[in-house]
Structure formats: structure tokens, C-alpha cells
Amino acid sequence: MTDSNDILKLYSKRILSLAADIPFTTPIANPQGTAKKRSPLCGSTVTVGLSMTNGQISEFGQDVKACALGQASASVLGRHILGRCQTDIERARSQLEAMLKSEGPIPDPPFEGLEVLRPAKDFKNRHASILLAYDATLDAINSLNSD
Numbered sequence: 001m002t003d004s005n006d007i008l009k010l011y012s013k014r015i016l017s018l019a020a021d022i023p024f025t026t027p028i029a030n031p032q033g034t035a036k037k038r039s040p041l042c043g044s045t046v047t048v049g050l051s052m053t054n055g056q057i058s059e060f061g062q063d064v065k066a067c068a069l070g071q072a073s074a075s076v077l078g079r080h081i082l083g084r085c086q087t088d089i090e091r092a093r094s095q096l097e098a099m100l101k102s103e104g105p106i107p108d109p110p111f112e113g114l115e116v117l118r119p120a121k122d123f124k125n126r127h128a129s130i131l132l133a134y135d136a137t138l139d140a141i142n143s144l145n146s147d
Contacts, residue, residue: 019071023078028061033144037136039128048136070129080110093134
């Protein structure tokens with residue numbers, strides 16, 4: 001059982017600062033790909049709309065309804081999303097999951113800011129929310145590729 005000090009450490013000032021400043025929260029006009037993902041465990045949702053040019057994300061919008069951890073994760077994603085390709089997002093998501101679930105290293109640049117979420121490794125019920133923005137982004141890219 002975790003105590004209140006663990007919870008306080010988890011919701012650090014840096015996490016709360018990221019959660020309060022999520023980039024690209026305005027939906028884009030005419031996205032090429034869209035997706036909405038929901039975590040069944042906690043009910044968090046992330047909706048993503050994006051457009052790509054030459055295999056790179058050129059426009060991005062996200063609507064994040066999640067806990068502070070999910071919001072912080074989406075905030076880091078939003079800070080680095082433009083110009084990224086599908087492989088970049090897949091790598092970031094995979095590294096984030098490994099950091100949370102199997103003591104993996106922090107994600108490679110430019111997503112190293114996700115290190116702030118390392119304390120969440122002990123809160124398995126929050127992992128899905130933390131990964132949600134990446135899952136929605138990949139589903140939006142895949143919806144674009146399936147046309």
C-alpha cells in the first residue's frame with residue numbers, strides 16, 4: 001500500500017506544471033487522421049486530430065481529459081510532435097512503457113522530458129492514462145494510412 005508521501009512525490013510541481021500547459025489543445029481544421037482513445041480503468045480520454053506532410057506530422061490537435069499524469073504525458077508529446085514521423089511516436093511510446101513497466105531507461109530525445117513520470121511506475125493503475133496520448137496519436141496516424 002502506498003502512503004500519502006508517495007502520492008505527493010508522484011504529483012510533483014513539474015508534473016502539475018506540465019499538466020497545466022498542454023500544447024495544441026485547439027482542434028485543427030480538416031485533420032487527415034483522427035482517433036479517440038479511452039482508458040477503461042480510469043475513464044481518461046484523449047482525442048487527436050492530425051495532418052501529415054511527407055510522412056511527418058505537420059498539424060496536431062489534442063483534447064485531453066485525463067488525470068494530471070496523463071495530462072503531463074500529453075504535454076510532453078505536444079511539445080515535440082511537429083515534424084515527427086510514425087516511427088518516432090512508436091519509439092517514444094515503447095520507451096515510455098518500458099520505463100513505467102520494466103525499469104527501462106528514460107525515452108530518447110526529444111521525449112526525455114517523460115522522465116518526470118518515472119515515479120508513476122509504482123502506480124500501475126495510471127499507466128494506461130500516461131500512454132493514452134501516444135496511443136491516440138498512433139491510431140490517428142493509422143487511420144490516415146488506412147484510407
